[in-house]
Amino acid sequence: xxxxxxxxxxxxxxxxxxxxxxxxxxxxxxxxxxxxxxxxxxxxxxxxxxxxxxxxxxxxxxxxxxxxxxxxxxxxxxxxxxxxxxxxxxxxxxxxxxxxxxxxxxxxxxxxxxxxxxxxxxxxxxxxxxxxxxxxxxxxxxxxxxxxxxxxxxxxxxxxxxxxxxxxxxxxxxxxxxxxxxxxxxxxxxxxxxxxxxxxxxxxxxxxxxxxxxxxxxxxxxxxxxxxxxxxxxxxxxxxxxxxxxxxxxxxxxxxxxxxxxxxx
Amino acid sequence: xxxxxxxxxxxxxxxxxxxxxxxxxxxxxxxxxxxxxxxxxxxxxxxxxxxxxxxxxxxxxxxxxxxxxxxxxxxxxxxxxxxxxxxxxxxxxxxxxxxxxxxxxxxxxxxxxxxxxxxxxxxxxxxxxxxxxxxxxxxxxxxxxxxxxxxxxxxxxxxxxxxxxxxxxxxxxxxxxxxxxxxxxxxxxxxxxxxxxxxxxxxxxxxxxxxxxxxxxxxxxxxxxxxxxxxxxxxxxxxxxxxxxxxxxxxxxxxxxxxxxxxxxxxxxxxxxxxxxxxxxxxxxxx
Numbered sequence: 001x002x003x004x005x006x007x008x009x010x011x012x013x014x015x016x017x018x019x020x021x022x023x024x025x026x027x028x029x030x031x032x033x034x035x036x037x038x039x040x041x042x043x044x045x046x047x048x049x050x051x052x053x054x055x056x057x058x059x060x061x062x063x064x065x066x067x068x069x070x071x072x073x074x075x076x077x078x079x080x081x082x083x084x085x086x087x088x089x090x091x092x093x094x095x096x097x098x099x100x101x102x103x104x105x106x107x108x109x110x111x112x113x114x115x116x117x118x119x120x121x122x123x124x125x126x127x128x129x130x131x132x133x134x135x136x137x138x139x140x141x142x143x144x145x146x147x148x149x150x151x152x153x154x155x156x157x158x159x160x161x162x163x164x165x166x167x168x169x170x171x172x173x174x175x176x177x178x179x180x181x182x183x184x185x186x187x188x189x190x191x192x193x194x195x196x197x198x199x200x201x202x203x204x205x206x207x208x209x210x211x212x213x214x215x216x217x218x219x220x221x222x223x224x225x226x227x228x229x230x231x232x233x234x235x236x237x238x239x240x241x242x243x244x245x246x247x248x249x250x251x252x253x254x255x256x257x258x259x260x261x262x263x264x265x
Numbered sequence: 266x267x268x269x270x271x272x273x274x275x276x277x278x279x280x281x282x283x284x285x286x287x288x289x290x291x292x293x294x295x296x297x298x299x300x301x302x303x304x305x306x307x308x309x310x311x312x313x314x315x316x317x318x319x320x321x322x323x324x325x326x327x328x329x330x331x332x333x334x335x336x337x338x339x340x341x342x343x344x345x346x347x348x349x350x351x352x353x354x355x356x357x358x359x360x361x362x363x364x365x366x367x368x369x370x371x372x373x374x375x376x377x378x379x380x381x382x383x384x385x386x387x388x389x390x391x392x393x394x395x396x397x398x399x400x401x402x403x404x405x406x407x408x409x410x411x412x413x414x415x416x417x418x419x420x421x422x423x424x425x426x427x428x429x430x431x432x433x434x435x436x437x438x439x440x441x442x443x444x445x446x447x448x449x450x451x452x453x454x455x456x457x458x459x460x461x462x463x464x465x466x467x468x469x470x471x472x473x474x475x476x477x478x479x480x481x482x483x484x485x486x487x488x489x490x491x492x493x494x495x496x497x498x499x500x501x502x503x504x505x506x507x508x509x510x511x512x513x514x515x516x517x518x519x520x521x522x523x524x525x526x527x528x529x530x531x532x533x534x535x536x537x538x539x540x541x542x543x544x545x546x547x548x549x550x551x552x
Contacts, residue, residue, distance in 0.1 A: 005362075007355040011348075011429075012369050018388040018426060019372070021395040025387055037398040079284060082277035090274035098278065100543045105289050107539045109487030111508035112528040115515050116292030139288040142281055158267070200377045202490050203512075217379045235387060238380040245375025253367040257438040260374070260431050261476045264546060265438045 026236035033231050048236035061216030064130065068213065071134035072141055073194040077187060080145035088153035102143035110203045118207050132208045137198045144197060145190050151263020152186030189255040192248055199244060216241060299525035317526035327527060330510040337506060338485045341424045345481060349432025354466065356437055370430040382494025385423040409496065413503040416496050420504050423491060428481060435477045439470035472549050479542045507531055
């Protein structure tokens with residue numbers, strides 16, 4: 001009966017293998033990598049990481065990514081909060097259609113929008129700025145935020161609102177003083193998911209930038225294609241992109257399912 | 266929840282509406298515009314009507330990539346759903362190992378998609394990657410850059426690696442909501458393990474499982490970055506899925522008309538699945 005632990009253990013092992021491959025390669029020298037396969041790095045080196053932290057084209061990639069991701073997270077959650085409240089508390093003309101239409105944008109394939117986005121953001125002269133990417137990622141992050149927040153808000157009884165209004169609170173005062181602190185955990189989880197989805201997306205971020213706001217992901221693909229086989233450097237850069245997720249994940253571990261299911265679990 | 270009717274709630278939705286509409290309507294109209302006209306550059310357009318739609322719907326290339334897409338989606342669903350259920354059912358429900366499992370399993374979900382592609386590329390390199398080297402030294406002839414079968418296998422395995430955890434986490438949330446009393450009752454009745462799964466666990470997981478299947482269907486249908494970085498759609502065209510083909514036509518060949526028509530057809534398919542998702546979700550919530 002109690003041999004159940006074997007399945008999750010094997011599964012986790014399977015998940016860790018490629019990550020280990022990436023990590024071990026990031027500590028190898030180029031010669032060792034091209035020389036043949038080795039499970040452990042033979043000549044342990046930090047040169048790849050040093051190169052990333054000293055070369056502006058590399059570390060600027062991280063800074064650019066972080067800037068637009070943070071901008072996007074705040075825009076998305078900021079506008080999604082009142083909207084999610086409206087969807088969870090009120091019935092109004094076209095509410096269901098609107099809610100559905102938001103979902104279609106979460107599901108829209110970015111490939112369909114790549115070219116028109118390039119033209120749109122060039123036309124309003126935002127091309128190659130952090131704001132362009134932050135706004136473009138709103139396409140799928142605002143619907144995501146509205147759906148997740150609505151899920152959290154629907155778990156809060158309406159009596160809370162009604163009591164506050166009876167006590168003479170105005171809507172805005174109630175919303176900021178009482179409601180937002182009540183769903184603080186939900187807001188945290190939503191911010192985490194906005195951050196994540198903006199962090200992992202590449203196609204739009206790459207299309208909308210060239211030099212000044214180029215994300216780390218795009219820097220990596222360029223290295224892979226132009227300068228041939230700098231695999232160690234690529235592996236080090238990849239390993240570093242795992243850190244933000246790994247860092248925050250412990251705090252949201254009990255809400256991961258809820259977030260990925262758009263607040264519907 | 267009982268909702269009150271209040272038309273003023275519209276004001277709360279306006280910022281969302283404006284921002285998303287800006288990102289959705291204008292580009293969509295651009296696509297519609299291209300799909301109905303022919304251009305030779307210089308911003309000169311000629312009316313073409315539905316010609317491009319006919320071209321795309323009749324082209325072998327579109328059929329081929331649609332077929333590959335459906336095959337891929339079918340394959341990953343057939344592997345990820347049973348595997349996800351199996352792992353979720355055997356996960357511990359109490360104790361310190363729960364957090365460890367959750368954190369480690371969620372890790373692949375949070376890695377940038379191109380890094381997933383790059384990681385698997387490195388992992389599968391035939392001579393120096395962990396997977397490729399192991400397979401070759403075990404006597405399999407494996408090279409994902411040249412053999413279509415290997416490339417397919419690697420792409421599917423990569424997606425299983427990347428997204429099975431989503432199914433696991435959702436099913437786990439469903440399983441955890443089953444009260445202990447149910448299991449005790451089953452034990453008293455002498456129910457077999459299969460009966461417990463079929464009549465207690467599966468019905469409780471139905472809701473989350475529906476969400477998992479629909480989400481995996483949608484997301485695998487628009488997959489672009491991971492296979493693009495891993496195989497670049499090759500060898501040949503063997504792993505060119507819909508999104509990859511679309512970007513090739515639009516940005517590679519700059520055939521805007523056919524690309525736009527294809528975008529709209531693609532979008533309609535997505536819209537249809539989305540509607541199914543929404544209907545199922547709302548019915549779930551009413552229950």
